Amino acid sequence: MSIAENIHKIKSKIPENVTLVAVTKTKPVELIKEAYKAGHKIFGENKVQEMMDKKDLLPGDIQWHLIGHLQSNKVKFIAPFVSLIHSIDSLKLLKEVDKQAEKNKRIIKVLLQVHIAKEETKFGFSMEEIAELVQSEEFKSLKHIKVAGLMGMATFTENEAIVRSEFSSLKALFEQIKALMPEGFKEVSMGMSGDYKIAIEEGSTMVRVGSALFGSR
Numbered sequence: 001m002s003i004a005e006n007i008h009k010i011k012s013k014i015p016e017n018v019t020l021v022a023v024t025k026t027k028p029v030e031l032i033k034e035a036y037k038a039g040h041k042i043f044g045e046n047k048v049q050e051m052m053d054k055k056d057l058l059p060g061d062i063q064w065h066l067i068g069h070l071q072s073n074k075v076k077f078i079a080p081f082v083s084l085i086h087s088i089d090s091l092k093l094l095k096e097v098d099k100q101a102e103k104n105k106r107i108i109k110v111l112l113q114v115h116i117a118k119e120e121t122k123f124g125f126s127m128e129e130i131a132e133l134v135q136s137e138e139f140k141s142l143k144h145i146k147v148a149g150l151m152g153m154a155t156f157t158e159n160e161a162i163v164r165s166e167f168s169s170l171k172a173l174f175e176q177i178k179a180l181m182p183e184g185f186k187e188v189s190m191g192m193s194g195d196y197k198i199a200i201e202e203g204s205t206m207v208r209v210g211s212a213l214f215g216s217r
């Protein structure tokens with residue numbers, strides 16, 4: 001199947017109110033051009049350098065989402081153009097994004113990454129830390145970021161019940177935090193190629209799909 005066909009196929013499987021982030025990490029620019037020609041404009045990359053390299057070769061109206069772990073010292077490179085950062089995993093990083101956003105006279109939209117999986121290696125805040133963070137004075141003083149929601153990754157397992165319960169707990173946390181947040185806190189970024197259907201059933205508003213669109217890496 002062509003990229004255009006894949007895009008249309010996945011889009012037909014997700015509700016209209018769920019945003020599809022096409023994850024293009026490791027994939028060549030030609031492939032992104034095909035998806036763009038098929039009408040898709042939201043792309044996710046997990047590395048700063050790769051995103052910058054690709055951005056320069058592609059149309060300016062693409063919305064670039066950073067979905068992978070972000071080091072504070074690299075924020076300055078993406079601050080001028082990044083559309084959404086899914087992977088905020090520390091207050092230090094959030095403060096750096098705020099600082100670089102101000103320098104660029106922008107308000108940068110971000111999601112707070114929550115550690116929902118059993119695995120040790122995944123980045124993110126714990127469930128408990130999120131409420132504390134958003135109620136802290138330091139957090140509230142950041143004026144150049146817009147926290148648009150939460151992001152999480154489920155455990156990499158065939159066991160659907162585990163994945164479902166992790167997504168369900170992220171959605172529940174989202175509802176709890178939403179009550180503490182101003183307007184615009186509305187996204188739950190969860191679901192990848194292997195589990196986006198479950199994620200949508202559990203209330204995802206944004207799925208990050210790579211291999212199901214562009215083939216395995």
Ligand SMILES: *Cc1c(COP(=O)(O)O)cnc(C)c1O
Pocket residue numbers: 023025046067068192193194208209210211212
């Ligand atoms: C690679 C990646 C994805 C997409 O994974 P697929 O299984 O290829 O769909 C989604 N989210 C993050 C954070 C990723 O790094």
